[in-house]
Amino acid sequence: MKMKTAITVFGILCSIMTWAQQDSISISTDSLEVQKDSILISNSDESVADQNKKNNIWNRLKYDVSAMAGGFANAYTRPLSWEKKDYLRLGATAAAVGWHILQMKISVVL
DSSP states (O other), X not given: OHHHHHHHHXXXXXXXHHHHHHHTOOOOOOOOOOOOOOOBOTTOSSBHHHHHHHHHHHHHHHHHHHHXXXXXXXXXXXXXXXXXXXXXXXXXXXXXHHHHHHHHHHHHHO
């Protein structure tokens, strides 16, 4: 049992290290360097680049929240479109899990 756990942990660590290495690869194909000037707005201390960055982050956050809400709505309204056989499967699964839990509690008492 410990060997199986060790292999699983080792596999997870290897995959994390592999994914982490993908972000550190940089390939330079052009020698042209471009510098971005920051333009200040007359009544504000923030540059246009900072405002664009904040707007971009806000737009991403709004998109993520709306996508998450849509996912939750889909997940929780899905049983409304089930057929009779789907409800029978749910009942059979719940009964089997309940029976298993009951058997475990009885075996602990005895």
